[in-house]
Structures are given as structure tokens and as C-alpha cells.
Amino acid sequence: xxxxxxxxxxxxxxxxxxxxxxxxAFSSPIRFAVDTGAExxxxxxxxxxxxxxxxxxMSKSPRQLIGVGGAGPKSLLIRGVTIEFSDSDTPxxxxxxxxxxxxxxxxxxxxxxxxxxxxLPSLLGVDILHKYRIxxxxxxxx
Amino acid sequence: xxxxxxxxxxxxxxxHQNMEWFRDHYPELKKKYADEFVAVNNQRVVDSDAxxxxxxxxxxxxxxxxxxxxxxxxxxxxxxxxx
Numbered sequence: 581x582x583x584x585x586x587x588x589x590x591x592x593x594x595x596x597x598x599x600x601x602x603x604x605a606f607s608s609p610i611r612f613a614v615d616t617g618a619e620x621x622x623x624x625x626x627x628x629x630x631x632x633x634x635x636x637x638m639s640k641s642p643r644q645l646i647g648v649g650g651a652g653p654k655s656l657l658i659r660g661v662t663i664e665f666s667d668s669d670t671p672x673x674x675x676x677x678x679x680x681x682x683x684x685x686x687x688x689x690x691x692x693x694x695x696x697x698x699x700l701p702s703l704l705g706v707d708i709l710h711k712y713r714i715x716x717x718x719x720x721x722x
Numbered sequence: 723x724x725x726x727x728x729x730x731x732x733x734x735x736x737x738h739q740n741m742e743w744f745r746d747h748y749p750e751l752k753k754k755y756a757d758e759f760v761a762v763n764n765q766r767v768v769d770s771d772a773x774x775x776x777x778x779x780x781x782x783x784x785x786x787x788x789x790x791x792x793x794x795x796x797x798x799x800x801x802x803x804x805x
Contacts, residue, residue, distance in 0.1 A: 588745060589797065596741070598734050607730050608789040609737035629778045630788050666734055698759070698774040699795040 583712070584667045585614065593716060595704060596667060599623070599680075602660030604637040610702055614714065618647075618705035622681035623658065627702045633658075635684050645683065654684040663708065675708050733790045739765055740792035748796075757798035763791050 585595040593614040600607040608631045610623065628635070638656035645655045657679040665673045688694040743765040744751070751760060751767070759774040760767050761781055768785075771777035774793065781788055 586745075589795075596734070596738055598730050600730075609734040611741060626774050626778075626793065629775060630791065630793050632782065632788065666738075695757070695772060695774075695795075 581670050581673065583665045583673065587717070589699075589701070592701070593714075594701070595665065597704075598664040598666065600662045600664070601658045601680075604633055604658065606631055606633060612704035613701040614709065615703040615705055616709060616714065618703040620681050620707050621661075621663070621677065621703060621705040622655075622683050623702045624683050624700045625685055626698055626700070628682055628684075633682070635682065638682055641679075641681060645681070652686055656682040656684060658682050663704075675711070677707060680707075728787075728790075736764075736790035737792065740790065741794075744792045744794050751796050755796040757796065759793060759795050761788075761791050761793050 583595060585593050588594050588611075594611050595614060596609065596611050598607060599610050608627075610627055610631075612621070635656055638658060641655035641657050643655060645653050658681075659679045661677045661680045663675045663677070665675075683700075685697045685700075688697060740762040744760070744762050755767075755770050758770045758772050759777050760770045761777060762768070763785070768791075769777060769781060771780070774795070778788065778793065781791065781793075785791075
């Protein structure tokens with residue numbers, strides 16, 4: 581089983597997936613950054629907004645988020661998640677998770693800080709990645 | 723009004739094409755939209771804004787479903803991603 585991705589923003593590795601959740605109910609394509617430093621798969625504010633999900637439809641996560649940017653964002657849960665990897669050598673290869681994290685950053689007033697937060701990609705974490713061996717190839721320009 | 727039913731596979735294909743278009747046209751986009759978010763639909767830029775929430779709010783009013791849109795930031799070279 582092999583899943584292929586691409587190198588893009590920041591030279592990071594990205595994978596294209598279709599994510600389906602049962603609570604809240606949705607299905608949408610998403611591009612995840614492959615992040616071996618993330619314990620859990622999470623969707624960032626911009627993807628949540630693009631898909632049209634409401635944080636009010638999600639339950640709070642009992643766990644606090646912490647990362648290189650500090651411990652500011654709130655974590656909520658998207659439950660009953662299926663992630664379908666389209667660029668795999670096994671058609672419609674899927675992984676299921678009880679939940680993934682929906683990250684909600686504070687609405688910063690400083691335009692520069694706000695814009696930086698809004699750039700953050702959704703992350704495919706080790707709750708999925710631990711099942712795979714990751715191989716990195718030559719970087720692209722963007 | 724006729725409802726349009728889009729399958730997950732069609733939506734994924736459109737999203738992937740929009741993301742590829744963004745990647746392939748990045749040098750031109752960088753000249754015109756540096757430090758802005760651009761929205762790509764049907765493989766062309768349909769709107770842009772320095773504030774992604776304002777952009778998404780505007781797009782939602784105009785298009786409704788944005789799941790196949792690529793909404794990406796055009797880097798000005800001042801930000802480094804450390805995740």
C-alpha cells in the first residue's frame with residue numbers, strides 16, 4: 581500500500597484526502613500537511629471555515645493543545661471520521677478515527693498575527709501516520 | 723431552481739485541480755497577490771483578500787458551497803512554517 585503526496589508551501593509534504601465526519605455531518609476534500617510532530621490529526625480554522633462547519637456543533641476536547649506557537653488555540657472534536665486517500669495504489673483506501681481535532685485560534689486583532697494564523701495548514705498526525713513508513717522526495721518550488 | 727448534486731469524487735477532483743492550478747501559477751500569483759489569500763474555482767482566481775475570513779464570508783454569500791475551492795495564501799517570503 582503506497583500513498584503519494586506532494587511538496588508544497590514551505591517545502592512540507594502534503595496529502596490530498598476526502599474527510600467525512602458524522603458529528604458534525606460533512607464530507608469535504610482537504611489537503612493535509614504530513615506532520616510527524618502532531619500527536620493528533622487536526623483541521624485548522626481556514627479549512628473549518630471553507631467547509632462551513634460550526635464550532636458550536638462540536639464538543640470540547642478534554643485535552644489542551646500545545647505546539648511551537650504556544651497553548652492559545654481551543655480544541656474541539658469532530659467525531660466518527662473517515663479519511664479517504666485518493667492518491668493511493670489501493671483505490672479508495674480509507675482510515676477511520678474516533679475523532680479528530682478542530683482547532684480554533686483566538687481572533688487576533690493584529691493583522692499580521694491574524695494572517696499568519698490563517699495560513700496554518702490542517703495536519704495529518706501520528707494517529708494516522710504511525711501505520712505508515714514515510715519517504716521524502718525532492719522539494720518543489722512553492 | 724434546479725439542484726445540482728455533486729458526488730464526493732467530483733468534488734475532490736475539482737478541489738485537486740484548483741490546488742494544482744494554484745501551484746502551477748504560483749509565480750504569477752506572487753506578483754499580483756503577495757501576502758493575500760486567493761480563492762481559485764474552476765481553475766481561475768475568483769476573489770482575493772488579506773483576511774481569509776472576510777474572503778470566505780464573501781465567497782459563501784456568492785457561491786454557497788466552497789468545498790471544491792482552493793483558498794490559499796500567497797507567500798511574501800516573510801513567514802516560515804514551524805509546525
